[in-house]
Amino acid sequence: MINNQTQEALYLDFDRARWAELRNSVPLTLSEGELTRLRGINERISLSEVTDIYLPLSRLLNLIVGARQQRGVVLNQFLGNKQSDSPYIISIAGSVAVGKSTTARILQALLKQWPEHPKVDLVTTDGFLYPLTELKRRGLLQRKGFPESYDTKMLIDFVSEVKSGAERVEVPLYSHIIYDRLPYERQVIQKPDILILEGLNVLQTGLDSPVDIRRPFVSDFVDFSIYVDADESLLKSWYIERFLQFRSSAFADENSYFRHYASLNDVQATETASQIWDGINGPNLRMNIQPTRERAHLILRKGADHLMNRVLLRK
Numbered sequence: 174m175i176n177n178q179t180q181e182a183l184y185l186d187f188d189r190a191r192w193a194e195l196r197n198s199v200p201l202t203l204s205e206g207e208l209t210r211l212r213g214i215n216e217r218i219s220l221s222e223v224t225d226i227y228l229p230l231s232r233l234l235n236l237i238v239g240a241r242q243q244r245g246v247v248l249n250q251f252l253g254n255k256q257s258d259s260p261y262i263i264s265i266a267g268s269v270a271v272g273k274s275t276t277a278r279i280l281q282a283l284l285k286q287w288p289e290h291p292k293v294d295l296v297t298t299d300g301f302l303y304p305l306t307e308l309k310r311r312g313l314l315q316r317k318g319f320p321e322s323y324d325t326k327m328l329i330d331f332v333s334e335v336k337s338g339a340e341r342v343e344v345p346l347y348s349h350i351i352y353d354r355l356p357y358e359r360q361v362i363q364k365p366d367i368l369i370l371e372g373l374n375v376l377q378t379g380l381d382s383p384v385d386i387r388r389p390f391v392s393d394f395v396d397f398s399i400y401v402d403a404d405e406s407l408l409k410s411w412y413i414e415r416f417l418q419f420r421s422s423a424f425a426d427e428n429s430y431f432r433h434y435a436s437l438n439d440v441q442a443t444e445t446a447s448q449i450w451d452g453i454n455g456p457n458l459r460m461n462i463q464p465t466r467e468r469a470h471l472i473l474r475k476g477a478d479h480l481m482n483r484v485l486l487r488k
């Protein structure tokens with residue numbers, strides 16, 4: 174991980190208040206109805222989080238995507254032909270339970286509102302985890318989320334096809350209920366204006382494995398990368414909290430791989446989740462996820478209650 178001096182050299186550093194001030198220059202105003210719809214994504218998200226953090230962020234991304242679209246116009250003028258634009262790809266990385274999917278869904282809803290890029294698709298990389306039978310065959314059941322548990326070639330082929338402007342690309346879908354790739358369902362991506370790619374592995378390079386050295390990285394195809402960050406003590410508590418909630422939802426489903434967890438009491442469930450964190454998600458965070466943080470163009474740092482308290486933006 175990089176030291177403070179390098180971080181200062183690389184990033185503009187905003188505390189919450191300074192970042193929130195930037196919303197004054199955001200012309201986009203959300204109606205009551207739109208705000209309510211956004212809260213439907215996660216009823217626990219506070220409205221001030223949307224206005225203070227996400228509105229300025231959506232404006233920044235709108236400007237950055239606009240600059241890329243302008244560059245496409247210039248390039249077409251230079252080349253004297255009309256090449257169709259390829260999707261702008263934004264990646265969102267971070268630990269298990271940091272709130273990547275919540276952040277991704279809020280950004281998707283906000284970015285769609287800009288007339289310059291109304292079609293925003295969201296793909297999560299868990300669809301690229303090897304199917305459960307394959308993970309078992311490779312002895313990776315206790316390594317879910319580690320780099321070797323993903324079909325990285327399939328993931329890279331996917332982003333490469335999207336970036337090449339393919340008209341239609343299919344993506345496998347993951348179910349947290351069956352804890353496996355869905356055998357028959359696929360998500361179809363048809364040339365969105367923006368693709369948000371969310372997953373703990375999107376800033377990884379795989380460079381530790383000799384096989385991967387000549388392979389491109391996901392980030393070769395990504396235009397703007399975001400890392401959602403928080404202290405591990407908070408991450409572990411959010412993971413346990415979500416696990417406790419799952420007892421009455423995902424785990425209670427009759428198809429759930431973890432049905433046996435649904436009947437655990439609070440103490441047992443906390444102990445189980447804590448063990449999973451200490452055995453799998455914590456080590457994965459320290460070994461494979463956190464070391465990728467400073468590759469991101471933007472780091473969103475959360476404190477207690479999921480409130481962002483710092484934003485670091487690449488100069």
Ligand SMILES: Nc1ncnc2c1ncn2[C@@H]1O[C@H](COP(=O)(O)OP(=O)(O)O)[C@@H](O)[C@H]1O
Nearest residue numbers: 217218268269270271272273274275411415479
């Ligand atoms: N901004 C937020 N405010 C309140 N709770 C949140 C927020 N973002 C995420 N959470 C909660 O934190 C947990 C993890 O969020 P999730 O988006 O599923 O994380 P990830 O995709 O990184 O695993 C969930 O229980 C979710 O409800």
Ligand SMILES: CC(C)(COP(=O)(O)O)[C@@H](O)C(=O)NCCC(=O)O
Nearest residue numbers: 268269270299317318372373449453
């Ligand atoms: C499927 C995952 C690797 C993906 O995590 P996510 O991108 O949803 O944060 C993770 O949710 C997971 O299953 N980890 C293995 C240990 C556990 O059950 O939490």
